[in-house]
Amino acid sequence: MKKYNVVGHSVRRLDAAEKATGTAMFSTDFTLPGMLYGKVLRSPYAHAKIVNIDTTEAEKLPGVKAVTTYRNTPREIFNTSATMTFTVPALKPVLDQYIFDNVVRYVGDEVAAVAAVSEEIAEEALQLIKVEYEELPTVFDPLEAMKPEAPVIHADCGEGKNIPGEIIKIPVGDLKKGFEECDVIIEKRFLLPIVKQVQMETQAAVAQVGVDGKITVWSTTQTPHPTRMIIAKIFGVPNSKIRVLNPPYVGGGFGVRIGLSAKAEPIAVALAMQAGKPVKIVYSRKEDFIASDTRHGGYVTVKLGAKKDGTFHALDLRAALNGGAYCSFSTETPGVLGAMGLSVYRIPNQSYFGHSVYTNTTPAGAMRGFGNPQAMFPIESVVDMLAEELGMDPLELRLKNIMKVGDPWCLPYPCNSTGLAECIEKGAKSIGWERRGRLNQPGAKKLRGIGVGVGTHCSNSWPFCVDYDNAIVTVQQDGSIHLASGVPDIGTGTSTALPQLAAEVLGVKLEEVSLTFGDTLSTPFDIGSHASRTCYAAGTAVVAAAKDARKQLLEYAGDFLKVSPERLEIKDSLIYITGQELVGDCAGTGVCQSGEERKSVTLQELAYHAHLRNKQFIGVGRIVPENAPPWHAHFAEVEVDTETGQVKVIKVVAAHDVGKAINPIIVEGQIEGGVLQGVGYAVTEEIRYDAKGRQLHNSLHKYMLLTAEDVPEIEAILIEANEPSGPFGAKGVGEAGLVPTAGAISNAVYNATGLRFYDIPLTEEKVFKALKGDGPATY
Amino acid sequence: MSAKILTFTLNGETTKVMVEPSDMLVDVLRDKLNLIGVKKGCGQGECGACTVIMNGEAVTSCIVPAMKAEGAVVETVEGIGGPGKYHPLQESFMDLGAIQCGFCTPGMIMSAKALLDQNEQPTREEIREAISGNICRCTGYVKIEEAVSAAAKQIKEGK
Ligand code: FES
Ligand code: FES
Numbered sequence: 012m013k014k015y016n017v018v019g020h021s022v023r024r025l026d027a028a029e030k031a032t033g034t035a036m037f038s039t040d041f042t043l044p045g046m047l048y049g050k051v052l053r054s055p056y057a058h059a060k061i062v063n064i065d066t067t068e069a070e071k072l073p074g075v076k077a078v079t080t081y082r083n084t085p086r087e088i089f090n091t092s093a094t095m096t097f098t099v100p101a102l103k104p105v106l107d108q109y110i111f112d113n114v115v116r117y118v119g120d121e122v123a124a125v126a127a128v129s130e131e132i133a134e135e136a137l138q139l140i141k142v143e144y145e146e147l148p149t150v151f152d153p154l155e156a157m158k159p160e161a162p163v164i165h166a167d168c169g170e171g172k173n174i175p176g177e178i179i180k181i182p183v184g185d186l187k188k189g190f191e192e193c194d195v196i197i198e199k200r201f202l203l204p205i206v207k208q209v210q211m212e213t214q215a216a217v218a219q220v221g222v223d224g225k226i227t228v229w230s231t232t233q234t235p236h237p238t239r240m241i242i243a244k245i246f247g248v249p250n251s252k253i254r255v256l257n258p259p260y261v262g263g264g265f266g267v268r269i270g271l272s273a274k275a276e277p278i279a280v281a282l283a284m285q286a287g288k289p290v291k292i293v294y295s296r297k298e299d300f301i302a303s304d305t306r307h308g309g310y311v312t313v314k315l316g317a318k319k320d321g322t323f324h325a326l327d328l329r330a331a332l333n334g335g336a337y338c339s340f341s342t343e344t345p346g347v348l349g350a351m352g353l354s355v356y357r358i359p360n361q362s363y364f365g366h367s368v369y370t371n372t373t374p375a376g377a378m379r380g381f382g383n384p385q386a387m388f389p390i391e392s393v394v395d396m397l398a399e400e401l402g403m404d405p406l407e408l409r410l411k412n413i414m415k416v417g418d419p420w421c422l423p424y425p426c427n428s429t430g431l432a433e434c435i436e437k438g439a440k441s442i443g444w445e446r447r448g449r450l451n452q453p454g455a456k457k458l459r460g461i462g463v464g465v466g467t468h469c470s471n472s473w474p475f476c477v478d479y480d481n482a483i484v485t486v487q488q489d490g491s492i493h494l495a496s497g498v499p500d501i502g503t504g505t506s507t508a509l510p511q512l513a514a515e516v517l518g519v520k521l522e523e524v525s526l527t528f529g530d531t532l533s534t535p536f537d538i539g540s541h542a543s544r545t546c547y548a549a550g551t552a553v554v555a556a557a558k559d560a561r562k563q564l565l566e567y568a569g570d571f572l573k574v575s576p577e578r579l580e581i582k583d584s585l586i587y588i589t590g591q592e593l594v595g596d597c598a599g600t601g602v603c604q605s606g607e608e609r610k611s612v613t614l615q616e617l618a619y620h621a622h623l624r625n626k627q628f629i630g631v632g633r634i635v636p637e638n639a640p641p642w643h644a645h646f647a648e649v650e651v652d653t654e655t656g657q658v659k660v661i662k663v664v665a666a667h668d669v670g671k672a673i674n675p676i677i678v679e680g681q682i683e684g685g686v687l688q689g690v691g692y693a694v695t696e697e698i699r700y701d702a703k704g705r706q707l708h709n710s711l712h713k714y715m716l717l718t719a720e721d722v723p724e725i726e727a728i729l730i731e732a733n734e735p736s737g738p739f740g741a742k743g744v745g746e747a748g749l750v751p752t753a754g755a756i757s758n759a760v761y762n763a764t765g766l767r768f769y770d771i772p773l774t775e776e777k778v779f780k781a782l783k784g785d786g787p788a789t790y
Numbered sequence: 791m792s793a794k795i796l797t798f799t800l801n802g803e804t805t806k807v808m809v810e811p812s813d814m815l816v817d818v819l820r821d822k823l824n825l826i827g828v829k830k831g832c833g834q835g836e837c838g839a840c841t842v843i844m845n846g847e848a849v850t851s852c853i854v855p856a857m858k859a860e861g862a863v864v865e866t867v868e869g870i871g872g873p874g875k876y877h878p879l880q881e882s883f884m885d886l887g888a889i890q891c892g893f894c895t896p897g898m899i900m901s902a903k904a905l906l907d908q909n910e911q912p913t914r915e916e917i918r919e920a921i922s923g924n925i926c927r928c929t930g931y932v933k934i935e936e937a938v939s940a941a942a943k944q945i946k947e948g949k
Contacts (some may be wrong), residue, residue, distance in 0.1 A: 028883035030892030032877070033827015033867035037893065040826035131812075209927050211831045211893035215830030262831075263927055296832040374796050487910060502891025678888035680929055684890065687930035711836035711925060719931040720922045 016582070018515040018739050021676035024507045025526070026260065026500065038215040038231045038272075039293050047076050047126040049282045049292040050133035051274075052140055054115035054122055057151075057371040057704025058162065059144040061122065068139040069125060074132035077285035078140070080123040081111035084281045087245045092268035092304070092339040092376050093237040095244075097477035097538060105338040107165050110245065110277050115144070116336035117371050118704045119301035121274055122376025126282040126290045131558055149192050151700055152311050153333040153368035164336060164369035175334055176342030181349050181363040181421050189325030190362025191431030193316030196325075197396050200790045201389040202696040202770040205308035205333065208378050209716060212262020213299040214272035218279035219289040221633055226253045226280055231272040233264040236497050238271055239531045243347040245277050246284075256530035257499045262502035265376030265688070266304075271341070271540040273303035291596040300709040303378030305698060307332040307367060310790060311348070311385055313393040322404050323412045325360040328352045328386065332375065339376035340448035343365035346475060348382030351750075352390055353421045354640070355467050356412040361421065362426045371704050377541065379685065380749045383468055384692060388771060391464040391754030395761065405758070406439055409465055414426045414640075424638040424663035425475050428742070430668030430732030431465060431642035437728050438463070438666035447762060459652045459661070462764025464754030467640040470734075470743035471544035472639075478544065481535035482628035484513055484560040488622045490584055492517060492524045492554070492613030495536030498549040499529035503745050504677035505545045509553045511673055512738050513610065516557035517564075518581025519614065543743025546673060548636035550738035560630025567628070571770045572609050588612035637736035642668040643747045645686070647723075649753060651763045656779025657724075658760055660690050666728040667747055671740035675729060679742055682727040685748020691717050693753035694772050715772075798859045801869025815841040815851040815859055821865060827867040827896040831925070834861070838924030841897035842866045848904035848924065849853055867896035870903060876943040879937070888937035890928035898924045902938045910946050 029035035066078045088106040089095055098104035099272050121134050123140050127133035148162040155161055156173045170178045190196060205530075216230035232238040232255065237253040255276075261268075270275065275292045275697050282290040294303065309332035330348050334341035349363030367375070398405040400551060411573070420426060442461055450459035459679040472478045485493045494513050500506040510524040517524075537549055540644070561581070566584045569576035580589045587593055591610050598611040621627065644662040651657070665686050672678040695715035698708045708714040727748075733740035753771050760778070761767050769789045770779070781787045796809045800823065807822050816833075819825045819842065828851060831839035835853040842851045843865040865866045871877035879899050882888070889895050898921055905912055905920035912920070918931075926934060 020887070023884050024887075024889060026892065027889050028873065028893050030889045031867075031880040031883050031899065032872050032897045033825065035892050037829075040820075040832065156946055209925075211829075211837065211891065211925065211927055213831070260892060265892040265927070296834065296836075502893075504890070624887065676933075680887045680890055683930035683932045684928045684931075686830075688927070710834065711832050712834070716927070717923055718922045718925065719918045719935065722918075722931045722935075725930055725932050 014773050015515050017511045017521050018126060018673050021674055022507065022511065024504060025510060026506050031622065035260045037212055037260045038217065038229055038258055038261050039212055041217050041229050041258045043217065043219060043289040046291055047128060048130045048133050049124055049126045049279055050130065050137055051069050051121055051278060052123040052137045054120040056115060056144055056146055057118050057149040058147040058582050059115050059323060061115065061142060061148060062145050063143040064123065066496060067134040072132065072136045072139060074128040075125060075136045076157065076288060079281045079284045079285060081109065081113050084110045085245055089241055089245055090338055093234045093539065094257060094340055094343055096240045098235040099474065099477060102177060105342060106472065107307050108337050110281055115420065117373055120336065124282055131179050141618045145755055149371040149704055151370050151372055151704060153331050153370060156368045156370045159435040164279045164371065165637035170366065174366050175338040175369060178364065178366040179346045179349050181353060183421050184360035186325055186327060186360050186362045187478055190316050193324050194319040195397060195400050196314065196316040196395050197400065198314035199393055199769060200310055200312040201412055202310060202790045203308045203385045204771060205299060205375065205695045205696060207304045207693055208265035208267040209714065210263030210265055210267055213296055214268065214275045214294040214303050215292065216272055216279040217289060217291040218276065218277035218283040220280065220283045221325065224248065224252060225732035228255045228280065229258045230255065230276050230474045231261050231268050233268045233499055233501050233541055234270060235529055235531050237539055238276060241271060242276060242280060246280060253443045254532040256532065259529050260313040261499055261501045264540065265379040266381065266541065269377045269539065275539045286657045296711060297709050301373055301706050303333065306343050307334065307375040307385060309333045311389045313389045315393045315397055317397055317401065320711040321401050321408050323358045325355065326358045328363045330365035332367040333372060335372045335374035336369065337374040339374045341375060343476065344382040348386045350422060351383040351467060352386030355414060355465060357414050357418050366569045370667060372700055373706065379688060381746065381748045383466065383750045384753060386749050387464060387466045388753040388757060391751060392757055395758045396767065404436060404464055409527045410435060419597040427736060428670065428732045428734045429642050430730040431644065433730050434642055434666035435465065437648045437730065438664045441664045441726055441728065442648060442662065456653050458653060458763040459648065460759040460761065461646065461648050462755045462758025462762050463644060463646050464751035464758060465644045466751040467642050468543055468743060468747050468750055470547040470639045470641065471738065472542040473636055476537050478548065479635045480537050480588035482534060482549065482552040482556040482632040484556040484605050486560055486564065486618050486628040488618055492519060494524055494553065495527045495534040495619065495652060496549050497531065497534035498540050501540050503681060504674060505540065507779050508546050508673045508677065509550060512553045515555045516554055518563055519584045523584060543641065543745040543747065547737050547739055547743050550741065551636050552632040552634045555632030555634050556630040559632065560628050562619065563628045564632065567621055568612055571612055571617060571620065584614040585611055586617060600654065616725060635777060638741040639670065639734045639736050641742045641744055641747050643751055644665065645751045645755040646758040649759040649763055650754060651778065653759055656775045656782055658694050658773045658778055660694065660756060661744050662724040663690065663746060663752065664726045664728065666730060667744065668730040668732045669729050669744045670730050670742035673739065673741050679727040680728060681744050682748040683725050685746065686725050686752055687717055687722060689749040689752025690723065692749065692771065693756040695774065697772050706766055711783040758778055796856055798826045798861060799863045809856040810923065811857060813856040813939065815856045819851060825866050825868050827919060829893055829896055830926040831893065838901060839894055839897045841924060843900055843904050844928040848901045860921055863879060867899055878941040882937040882941040885934050886937045886940060888929060888933040891947040894924055898934060906942055906945060910942065912942055
């Protein structure tokens with residue numbers, strides 16, 4: 012494998028020092044002179060009409076500077092998610108939200124907001140707002156919400172009662188005939204839970220509106236450029252008069268702020284406009300839970316058929332997801348569920364039919380994996396059931412059917428690379444797959460089991476969504492490099508990996524490169540950080556920009572050194588003629604005489620030489636990324652306590668084909684973090700609602716996050732099946748760690764206990780009940 | 791009760807600041823003393839982001855009334871090291887990939903420091919217990935645990 016100077020090395024993150032010393036600035040830390048504090052009044056009802064709203068008392072409270080409701084804010088319809096800026100025609104984005112409306116559709120929906128000189132006064136003012144509600148009928152289950160008698164949550168639903176946007180249908184081959192030709196068919200319906208991103212920094216925004224009408228918003232968004240477009244639409248202000256930026260750090264994302272940070276940005280802007288002062292809004296943890304997007308729960312049905320020899324022949328996948336009260340990403344998420352679910356195995360006859368359904372719960376939107384975990388827990392469960400039915404080893408069955416390079420599939424881009432077979436082989440070896448079936452002594456109270464789950468994902472969202480990147484590389488007058496890219500760093504290491512790519516292409520040390528990112532004013536348009544795309548797609552633009560700058564440098568250096576540019580190479584900021592002895596060359600010594608014959612020149616000398624002749628090297632990268640599938644196989648070993656029902660995950664081996672790890676320690680960290688979120692998805696995490704539509708798990712204490720004491724042994728294995736379309740062979744990795752984990756764990760629980768669960772999380776209570784005779788619930 | 795001047799030792803310096811009875815230590819540190827390294831992730835003692843060391847113990851400063859800090863010795867991440875003289879925990883967090891979004895990092899480092907100040911050779915279980923009140927949603931804790939044990943070794947060898 013080719014060795015690089017900067018790429019492929021686990022260099023220290025460029026943001027590490029700021030973050031380790033407490034000097035890193037996040038939106039929640041940001042302040043401005045004269046800044047006010049905004050607070051939001053939220054609906055206590057799951058569905059109601061606002062009959063009257065009286066803000067006079069609140070306005071009179073000393074220290075209150077602005078009060079906003081549906082009456083004095085723009086009546087401009089939007090979607091808090093970035094989907095409204097990147098849905099590809101002929102599909103139309105679903106727009107169904109206002110900053111405030113006169114109907115509230117879930118507990119936590121925005122009713123009014125106040126800006127005051129302190130948070131306490133703002134809170135006090137909220138209590139003084141009098142709202143008269145007329146309660147409306149509610150529905151919380153997606154299947155119920157489709158019934159004719161269900162309340163209408165949003166009226167314009169062309170595809171069926173309470174169904175937002177389009178139903179996604181993906182047909183491949185002849186499904187009916189396919190099933191007729193199968194020897195074994197298994198069909199099961201699964202129930203997926205609603206879970207939350209629980210990024211550590213809650214939603215936050217600081218908005219400033221200048222006397223010239225220009226708007227600046229510092230916020231936690233994962234997509235500053237699309238977010239600017241949304242704000243422009245809401246307030247009827249040109250894009251060019253709005254600046255959206257991260258300050259520059261964001262305390263995690265996991266999808267929750269692709270687009271707006273819930274409604275933090277527009278509410279802060281509306282209040283700032285009215286008050287004439289900057290306004291800061293920071294969601295409380297409870298607000299973050301109840302009033303920012305969750306993952307979609309809902310129902311997923313898998314019908315899988317195979318020939319006697321184990322060849323998969325037909326797959327019917329169906330999904331009805333709980334979209335909550337507003338659309339957000341409710342059309343794209345079922346799309347990815349289907350597209351990914353159909354692309355892991357080579358199956359000639361397939362069909363997907365999926366959509367979301369509006370209910371009176373917190374809106375569901377993007378969360379790491381974006382529909383894919385909802386596909387793969389059911390699919391990988393059914394694959395294991397089929398293996399048992401056929402009397403085959405689950406690994407053998409998978410290896411027989413997994414997608415190979417060049418296989419036809421439903422995705423509109425080719426499968427150029429797959430290291431899945433290698434992932435399966437290496438992962439199996441590491442977990443000790445051969446121990447399976449010999450793990451337990453007769454009569455043991457704690458039963459061990461091993462399970463597997465595999466999958467794929469994407470490396471950006473093209474051609475499903477608008478997806479393009481720009482980057483600019485500017486060689487400074489002293490030969491150092493400035494790089495500008497509009498993507499944020501939400502913790503995934505973008506602000507280190509992108510400079511690594513630029514440094515490698517330009518032949519300079521990493522320290523020579525400095526990056527400006529996550530700011531619409533100082534960077535060209537970039538769609539943002541989502542869909543595991545940042546390193547792959549923004550990285551492709553960075554490589555293109557760096558190559559452009561490099562070409563200009565070498566052309567200029569060719570004239571300077573009087574050789575053809577093709578003969579030049581750059582290393583450690585020194586441009587030299589290849590194949591020539593450099594000893595005795597004056598470059599970099601500062602003692603070159605004019606007229607001396609030169610074999611090399613430093614970037615510093617060259618850039619200054621150019622500067623004195625009115626020239627700067629500026630490289631531009633403008634790309635539309637291709638797309639590429641990352642692959643992964645997870646192996647879980649669990650221990651089930653048959654007396655309590657507790658499922659303890661002992662070890663997870665996560666083998667990932669990442670194409671090429673630009674910074675291996677960062678890649679491992681992405682996988683480990685994704686795995687633990689996947690373990691939580693499988694075993695503990697869930698948001699349930701009471702009969703009135705109130706979340707029962709709306710705090711960190713109630714929402715069962717795993718802590719350091721619960722962490723299983725996690726082993727990340729990196730497979731590098733070079734992806735020709737990616738920068739230095741890389742592909743997406745951010746989301747994949749979460750995708751196959753629940754399937755692997757549920758299969759391990761089956762291996763341990765013989766109990767097949769059709770829903771997660773596998774809580775102590777649920778498993779205990781199943782063990783004590785009720786058996787697992789079916790759906 | 792009314793506002794009063796709180797006097798305490800903050801990162802080695804005698805500090806005086808006006809506080810209200812309802813003020814929590816986290817808000818005084820962040821808003822009045824501009825120590826933004828003290829993060830706030832929940833305000834309810836449930837995430838650990840606001841962890842500081844008070845009289846040698848790691849505390850979640852969002853549930854400590856500021857007035858309780860009268861006469862106390864308080865350390866925040868800003869006070870434990872910086873360029874040229876990083877604390878071994880800061881070094882190991884930076885080198886071993888224990889930092890992603892960084893929002894949990896200061897609190898995590900302070901919980902770990904409170905442990906290492908008292909226990910030079912913590913076991914894996916003791917490390918896990920010490921940081922069990924600090925939520926990190928990014929890392930899966932794997933590299934954080936490694937970083938804490940590496941720092942412990944470093945400190946011991948440095949002596
Ligand atoms: S902010 Fe103090 S524990 Fe979360
Ligand atoms: S690094 Fe993001 S929460 Fe720990």
